[in-house]
Every structure is written in structure tokens, then in C-alpha cells.
Amino acid sequence: MTEKQCIEAVGHHEIVVKSPGRINLIGEHTDYNQGLCLPAAIDRAVFIGLSKSETSQINALDVHNSWDESSLVKPDWLVYFKGVIDLLEQKGIQIPPFNLDFTSTLPSGAGLSSSSAICCGFLFGLNELFNWNFSTTEMTQMSVWAEQASGLMGGMMDQISIFNGKKDHALLIHCDTWEFEYINAQLNDMVWPIVDTKVKHKLVDTDYNSRSSACATITSKLQKYIPNLKAISGFKVDQISTYLPQLTPTEQEYLSYVLEENERVKAFALGLKDQNIHDLSSLLFSGHEGLRNKYQVSCAELDFLVDFAQTNPLNHGARMMGGGFGGSTLHLLQTKHVQKYSNEIGKAYYDQFGFFPDIFEAVIDDGIHLV
Numbered sequence: 001m002t003e004k005q006c007i008e009a010v011g012h013h014e015i016v017v018k019s020p021g022r023i024n025l026i027g028e029h030t031d032y033n034q035g036l037c038l039p040a041a042i043d044r045a046v047f048i049g050l051s052k053s054e055t056s057q058i059n060a061l062d063v064h065n066s067w068d069e070s071s072l073v074k075p076d077w078l079v080y081f082k083g084v085i086d087l088l089e090q091k092g093i094q095i096p097p098f099n100l101d102f103t104s105t106l107p108s109g110a111g112l113s114s115s116s117a118i119c120c121g122f123l124f125g126l127n128e129l130f131n132w133n134f135s136t137t138e139m140t141q142m143s144v145w146a147e148q149a150s151g152l153m154g155g156m157m158d159q160i161s162i163f164n165g166k167k168d169h170a171l172l173i174h175c176d177t178w179e180f181e182y183i184n185a186q187l188n189d190m191v192w193p194i195v196d197t198k199v200k201h202k203l204v205d206t207d208y209n210s211r212s213s214a215c216a217t218i219t220s221k222l223q224k225y226i227p228n229l230k231a232i233s234g235f236k237v238d239q240i241s242t243y244l245p246q247l248t249p250t251e252q253e254y255l256s257y258v259l260e261e262n263e264r265v266k267a268f269a270l271g272l273k274d275q276n277i278h279d280l281s282s283l284l285f286s287g288h289e290g291l292r293n294k295y296q297v298s299c300a301e302l303d304f305l306v307d308f309a310q311t312n313p314l315n316h317g318a319r320m321m322g323g324g325f326g327g328s329t330l331h332l333l334q335t336k337h338v339q340k341y342s343n344e345i346g347k348a349y350y351d352q353f354g355f356f357p358d359i360f361e362a363v364i365d366d367g368i369h370l371v
Contacts, residue, residue: 001062001103001105002105003043003045003047003105006045006047006103006104006105007047007371009047009049009061009101009103010047010048010049010061010101010102010103011049011371012049013049013050013051013099013100013101014050014051014052014129015049015050015051015125015128015129015370016047016048016049016050016370016371017047017048017049017050017121017124017125017128017368017369017370017371018045018046018047018121018368018369018370018371019045019046019047019048019117019118019120019121019124019162019368020041020042020043020044020045020117020162020165020365020366020367020368021041021042021044021045021046021106021112021113021114021117021162022039022040022041022042022112022113022116022157022158022161022162022165023039023040023042023112023192023194023321023330023362023364024037024038024039024040024157024321024322024330025038025039025040025170025185025192025268025272025330026038026261026264026265026268026283026284026287026319027039027157027173027261027262027264027265027268028261028287028291028295028319028320028321028322028324029211029257029258029261029291029295029297029323029324030155030175030233030258030261030262030265031155031156031157031173031175032155032175032212032215033155033175033215033231033232033233033258034155034175034176034230034231034233034234035175035176035231035233035258035261035262035265036172036173036174036175036233036262036265036266037157037172037173037175037265038170038171038172038173038183038265038268038269039157039158039160039161039170039171039173040161040165040169040170040171040185040364041161041162041164041165041166041364041365041366041367041368042112042362042363042364042365043362043363043365044104044105044106044112044360044362045104045105045106045117046102046103046104046106046114046117046118046121047102047103047104047105047371048100048101048102048118048121048122048125049100049101049102050098050099050100050125050126050128050129051098051099051100051129052096052097052098052099052129053097053098053099054097055068055069055097056068056069056095056097056098056099056100057099057100058078058081058100058102059099059100059101059102060075060077060102060103061101061102061103062103062104063075063077077118079150079151080115080118080119080122080146080147080150081100081118081119081122082150083119083146083147083148083149083150084119084122084123084126084142084143084146086146086149087142087145087146087149088126088142093132095126095130096130098126098129100122100125102118102121104117107196107358108200109200109326109327110194110196110322110327110328110358111320111321111322111323111324111326111327111328112194112321112322112328112362113158113161113162113322115147115150116143116147116158116159116162117162119143119146119147119150119159120139120140120143120158120159120162120163120368121368123139123142123143123146124139124163124368127139128370136163136164139163140156140159140160140163140164140178141156143159143162143163144156144159147159151209155175156173156175156178157173157175160173160178160180161173161367162367162368163367163368164180164367165364165365165366165367165368166182166366166367167364167365167366168184168185168186168364169182169183169184169185169364170182170183170185170269170272170364171183172265172269175233176230176231176233176234183269183272183273184272184273185272185364187272187275187277187280187332188275189334189335189336190277190316190332190333190334190335191332191333191334191335191338191361192330192331192332192361192362192364193331193333193338193341193342193359193360193361193362194321194328194329194330194331194359194360194361194362195305195328195329195331195345195349195357195358195359196327196328196357196358196359196360197299197301197302197305197326197327197328197329197349197357198355198357198358199299199301199326199327200326207297207324207325208297208323208324208325211254211295211297214250214251214254215231215232215254215258217251218232218247218251218254218255219231219232221246221247221251222235222243222246222247224246225243225246226239226243232254232255232258232259233258233259233262235255235259237259240255240256240259253293253294253295253296254294254295256294257290257291257294257295258295260290260294261287261290264283264286264287267279267283268280268283271283277316277317277332280316280317280332281316281317281332282317283317284317284318284319284330284332285306285310285317285318285319287319288302288306288318288319288320291319291320291324292306292320295324297320297323297324297325298320298324298325299324299325299326301326301349301353302320302324302326302327302329304348304349304352304353305318305329305345305349305357306318306319306320306329308345308348308349309329309331309345312341312344312345314333314334314337314340314341314344315331315332315333315341316332316333316334317331317332318330318331318332330362338361342359345357345359346359
């Protein structure tokens, strides 16, 4: 559905929330390692309508199923709502009955944080409907905990960008402190197309959590020699030669990737400020190489799209985006070349895999708000 159709579908409720997805320009798998990342909220979003009611019910309009307190079967999507409900109950907050409808312009499993958009949008909507007066910071923290309770041990990048997004700006997030600064992400006559592989992944069921666990193990090993180390992003590059022998070869690759990716984020923020397309292109491609070869979270479909981009003269950079193991690639193009490039990469993908990817432009937009 279009945004207009989504709003019409839930518009009969007392409040309607637009909870955006996000792209991440660079800085992948760094948030849970307390590093740097550079995400931005986008125009595609989850739309949630909420009203007070006699009994609680949640209706997923896109898949035509529902849940209420008497339901014996729990749909897959319920876990994201349940994480918020459980967290609030743990905090001693009794949630009055509500009726909720939700729909989305975000593709599921594409690496655009559709699950985080649900968690954040649900909490934001409850806060508005029942006048709880939680601050943005409090809701950000609570949304992180709620999603982690659902089984995905990520960081806070998605939630910070969803709650604090600003049109035409990315957020340079310092994940150790949760502080951020806005970086103007407007590039002259350039746009950010997304190519969705349509290879769907459920991150809880993949190796995503194993990467988080592996990085925690690396931190634990290094803390024996560096007691004040809190996460691997705090490791100093000049310490590598001294302490690498304490790690397995795979752990060495993971550590190397995270440290290099943090440096790429810094350089990318400068590239945006300087409008340096050449540097941005190089950083996007090198980021993908790190995710493919060192962090090992890519897949054949993602690699095919980035390899195509690297040899296509219309492209100015590309990389996989999101947790990996499927999902989407982010591309940088001149506006005038989007249609031609989309046709070319779509056909090449079809010839290789037998089906077309979904291709659309990600417009950097404001964060969560009432409609």
C-alpha cells in the first residue's frame, strides 16, 4: 500500500503513529560493539492506529490476522508487541485495554528495521494514548530493551534513528554514550536507491546473535590484559600486534572489521560534509568487502548486487545494509540515472537468480511522529 492508503486504513483511530524505517549509510554491526554508525530515518514506515477499548486486540492488516487476549495461536509478529507489553508490566505499568491496527510501507526482512519500527511505534503510541509522559530518551531505552527481550541482541542504532530522525540528515551516533550529532546527508543531485534481494531473513534465527556473542567473547578475552575495556570498539589499533595472539583467527577478523568500520564511519561523515563522492564511493565498497570477507555476514545475492554496482559506470557506491544473510543493498546514484540503472540491475539479478528484486528510493525523512 501507499502511505496515503496506510493512513486511510488506520485513520479511524484516536491516534495514528508514523514510525519510520531506517537506512544505515555506514557503520554496520558496530552499535552493539559500542562503536560509531551513521543511520537515517526514511519515508517508508509502519503506520499504527490506536484507540482505547474494552478489551485489547491487535490487527495486522497486511497479513489479515489478529490477536486478542483469548487467542490460542500467537502470530510471529506478536513478539515485537509482547516485548513492549512485558517490559511495561515489569516496570509496574498496567496497560489499559486498547485496539490497534497496523500496516506498513516497509518490506519485511529487508534490513530497514521494520521490527524496530513496530516496537518504537507501539510504545510511542501507548505513551500518547494514555498520557504517560515518557521522554524520547526513556522510550528509546525501553524500545531497545523490549526488542532485545524478543531475542535479537542488537544495539541502539535503529531506535535512536527512529525516535530522532531529521529530514535530509543522518545521525552520527556514538554507541558507547548514545550521543549523536546530525550530519547533512543531502548530496547534489544524488539519491539512495535500495535494492531488496527478496531473500527474507529472521535475524533471531540466523548468525546475527552469534556475531554479538563472539564480540562479547573477544571483549572478555582482552579484558584480562586491558581491564577497563568495555567493548571491542574501545580497543586501540596500536594494541593489535600485542594482543592478537590471544584471539582465534576468526575473532581476529571480527575485531579487525569493527575497528576498520568505525574509521570508515568517521571518514564518511567528513565525505558528506565535503560532498566528496569519490571518497564516499570507496568507503561504501570497502565496507561491503569487510562485511563479506571479515565479518562474513553477506550472501550470494547481496554480493552479486554489489559486484554489479562496482562494474557499472552509473553507480557511485554500494554495500549490503542491515544484519546481513539477505536483505538489501544501498546504492548511491545520480537522480537522472536511477531508472536506467534500476532496469539494468533488475535484469541482471533476474538472469542470475530467476526473480526480480524490489527497487525503490529511500528518502531521508523525519523520525517518529503523530499523523
